[in-house]
Structure formats: structure tokens, C-alpha cells
Amino acid sequence: MQKKSFTLSEARQKLEYYCSYQERCHNEVAEKLKRLNMSSEETDEIIVHLIQHNFLNEERFASSFSRGKHTIKHWGKVRIANELKFRNISKYNIDKALKEIPQEVYLQHFHALAEKHWETIRETDPVKKKKKCCDFLLRKGFESNLVFEKLKDLENGNR
Template sequence: MKDVFSIKEAIQKIEYFCAYQERCHEEVVAKLRTMKMDSDEIDQIMVHLIAENFLNEERFASSFARGKHRIKHWGKIRIINELKFKNISQTLINIALKEITPEEYLETFHALAERHWESIKETNVLKKRKKFCDYMLRRGFESNLIYDKVKELESSEQ
């Protein structure tokens, strides 16, 4: 990899980077910094990317929310936290969450919960409950959903 890029070369490289998958502004700025671009050049390139629609934070947030829910089975809390970490505004986060229908969300939650509950090889009920709840909380699901589900799963075992 060469150390110095002209603006034209940097734009070409970063357009490919953005076309490959949706990116947030922060990822692109970080990538440009690794390419040793200065802040003026970065500003110029960012303006170009937004104008040419290579970069769109609303599209990024929506795609991120959809993907993380459908593929990684993350809950809303985790999705929100990860988007905040990427400096996505609350407005865009709210738009992104609308990508997940309540029916799809609950369907994913119940399927994941039941699959995980079955996979826990723990005879002590309290330990099993703790392992289950910790896992579902890490996935970013709401605690009220988790506790209702754990009660339902425990009662179905007896």
C-alpha cells in the first residue's frame, strides 16, 4: 500500500469502500485518516461522497438495524447502543428501528429464546435461569420480555 494518495485516488478508493457495504460517516473518516488525508481533504471527500449518495447515514442506520436483527438476532437495546456508539443521531435510530416490524421482532425473540433455553445443559434451575437471562440481555432484548419468557419456559418444563 502506498503512503500518499491524491484526492482523486482517495475518492476512487473510498467510493469502492462505501459501495461495498453501507458505512457511517465515522468509519469513512477513520479510513481516510489511515490513508493519511488531512482534515481539509477529508471534508472535501466527505462532501463528494454525500453529494454522490455513496454515504447516507439514514440508509446506513436502517441497513444496520435490519441486518443485525435478522442475521445476528440482536434486540433493539443492543442495536440502539451500537448505533449511538457510531454517532448516529436519535432521529435516525428511530427511523432505523421502524425497519423491524413488531411481529418479526417477537418471532425472532421467541425462536432465539427457545433455542437457547434448550441448549443450556444446566440442572440447577437458578443457574440455568441466570445463564438464559444473561445471554438474552447481552443480545439486547428488553428485560420484561426476557423475564416473561423465562417464566413461560420454566412452567412448560414442569
């Protein structure tokens, strides 16, 4: 079965729409073009067009990604940074994006999430309960020093 092929202008139009309804990184756009059977020269030409016409902007993508993942999924900075690195976003853009999350808001989300999760764990063994909570918070991408300090407080009954 032959995949449908697109002309350069059709593919450009398709990708403009693809980038206009959600922020995208260069990797996502390149993958989409590969699925559309575009040659590497056509892919480069379309990506340049998207950047020049401000459909594609990695700094904007990184900022949007970090704000969204922190606000909606309550991810920590470690996980956000790792996910952005996985998408080949530059260290400069990652650092800039992480600075957009206000520290007070970040800590509020962290403390609320930790306390809520601590209360939901039904484990009676305090060591196992602490480990489960620790694993959860580290998986969410919060810094280990924050996690260990918070677990000490929760274990001692402090909030």
C-alpha cells in the first residue's frame, strides 16, 4: 500500500496548521514530515519556513511545556528538564523555561502534592510509607533535597 504524498505547499500548509493549534518542538515537526514522506531537503525548507513565520519557536515551546506540565501534571523541575532534553531542546531554553515557574508557586504545589499523597498511602509500616511517598515525589521530578526535607516533616507530623 502506497502512502499518500504531498506537494511542498500542501505539506507546508499542513504543518502550519499542525504548529498553530499547539506549540511544537523541531523534533515533532521533523517526525511529522517524515510520516508525510517528505525528503530531507523538503523537510529543511519547511522547518525554515515555519521558523521564519513564527509557527515554530523552541523557546516558546519550552516555556509553554514547562508551565503546562508543572501546572496541570504537577511535575517537578527535574522531570521537566529531562523531558525537554529528550526533545533536544537547548540548555539555554530549558533554563529560561524553568525560571518562568515562580518559586513560591512551585513550592506550594510541591507541599500540597506531598501532603495529599502522604495522606492517601495506606501503608502502616512507617519506613515503607516513607519510601512510597519518596518514590512518588522523585518520579514526579522534584529535587531530592526538597523531598527528603518534606518527608522528615511529614514523618514527624509537621506540615
